[in-house]
Amino acid sequence: MKNTALLIIDMINDFQFSHGPILAQKCETITNPILQLKKKMKSFGYPIIYVNDHYQLWRSDIDQLITHCTNKYSENIIHKIAPSSDDYIFIKPHYSAFYETPLNSLLGYLKIENLILTGVAGNICILFTANDAHMRNYKLYVPQDCIASNNDQDNIHALKIMETILKANITSSSKIKFN
Numbered sequence: 001m002k003n004t005a006l007l008i009i010d011m012i013n014d015f016q017f018s019h020g021p022i023l024a025q026k027c028e029t030i031t032n033p034i035l036q037l038k039k040k041m042k043s044f045g046y047p048i049i050y051v052n053d054h055y056q057l058w059r060s061d062i063d064q065l066i067t068h069c070t071n072k073y074s075e076n077i078i079h080k081i082a083p084s085s086d087d088y089i090f091i092k093p094h095y096s097a098f099y100e101t102p103l104n105s106l107l108g109y110l111k112i113e114n115l116i117l118t119g120v121a122g123n124i125c126i127l128f129t130a131n132d133a134h135m136r137n138y139k140l141y142v143p144q145d146c147i148a149s150n151n152d153q154d155n156i157h158a159l160k161i162m163e164t165i166l167k168a169n170i171t172s173s174s175k176i177k178f179n
Contacts, residue, residue, distance in 0.1 A: 001178050005047045005112045006038060009097055009119030009126060011081045012052050012065055015073040019150040023120060024073040026148035031080050033145045034118045037173045044178055047110055049088040051097035051129075060091050095125045098132035107138070114139045116176070117168075118146035123154040130162045140168035141176060 011034070015024040038048055055068055062083055070078055083089055090101045097103050107115075115138045117126050126147050130140055142162050149155035162168040169176075 095128040122147035143173035
């Protein structure tokens, strides 16, 4: 699978909202599969792109964002999933990673055709990003073990929409073939 990028969405998160602590617990289960996928993709030289909420900071300084978001709910997750120095990082003003960000320009520059979406929340930011990616003719992969939502049923429903309507491959991350 050539011309592929990994998007890690909203994993630098403060979880300071209704149901945030529940989502933080669910993020604990998806962090390791995302990291394994990231490691595998880096071994093939594929780009890793973090797209994150700005938390009213409106700064793309990842260190400032990490400092702002780190608390008792997020500390373990952020410590594991923080971007590497060679990863791309964008902030987003709303749900979709495409909306009002330079993401599509970067993907075009990198000649990306396939996107692997990971992160939270599956039923909101991942779903909206998947929709926008589909509208731009990207082939989608949304590994079911790499996304989470506050509510498990909402996550299942979002995956079903992405699979049936947006034609996303929702297999587990370990089954994605890169050759």
